[in-house]
Amino acid sequence: MNYYKNIEYKLELSIIDTRGNFVSGLNITYKIYKSLDNSLFDTGTMTEIGTSGIYNISVIFPESIQYRVEYYTPNKYENGIETINVEEISDIRELVTKVLGLCQSNYRIFSPHYITKKGQACMDSATIKTYPTAIDCENDTNKLAEYHIIATFDNNANMTGYKVKEV
Numbered sequence: 001m002n003y004y005k006n007i008e009y010k011l012e013l014s015i016i017d018t019r020g021n022f023v024s025g026l027n028i029t030y031k032i033y034k035s036l037d038n039s040l041f042d043t044g045t046m047t048e049i050g051t052s053g054i055y056n057i058s059v060i061f062p063e064s065i066q067y068r069v070e071y072y073t074p075n076k077y078e079n080g081i082e083t084i085n086v087e088e089i090s091d092i093r094e095l096v097t098k099v100l101g102l103c104q105s106n107y108r109i110f111s112p113h114y115i116t117k118k119g120q121a122c123m124d125s126a127t128i129k130t131y132p133t134a135i136d137c138e139n140d141t142n143k144l145a146e147y148h149i150i151a152t153f154d155n156n157a158n159m160t161g162y163k164v165k166e167v
Contacts, residue, residue, distance in 0.1 A: 022053025035066040106131040117157035
């Protein structure tokens with residue numbers, strides 16, 4: 001599961017006995033640490049959902065870092081530990097925007113360069129720019145990203161390589 005900064009999540013834990021049944025009515029506590037410096041972020045007691053043997057807490061992670069959650073159960077049950085990596089949702093939005101641009105939405109090619117192979121014109125380099133809107137694409141304003149294309153061809157004008165690198 002992906003976790004993102006400043007979004008509320010439910011962390012859940014279930015306790016199962018030796019027969020495989022959920023155990024209810026227990027006092028389950030937790031501690032959440034920032035893995036980077038081992039500082040305590042949060043601590044408390046988990047709430048059972050009805051009498052289901054499933055316990056949860058609500059948490060909002062305020063930083064894009066790694067957290068460690070330690071769950072403490074009564075003596076005859078096993079304690080647990082979980083590592084959670086929290087990301088900026090804006091990082092994901094930026095990545096998705098770039099991918100959409102490369103899928104040829106609001107996309108332009110500039111400075112195409114051609115070579116001739118076996119009497120055919122073959123584009124061997126160019127620049128791609130992606131934009132947030134069709135109007136920006138039309139006006140070459142507010143580019144999201146810029147890429148350099150390099151293509152190679154054999155003597156029969158068959159492409160043998162193709163690279164797209166972000167500039």
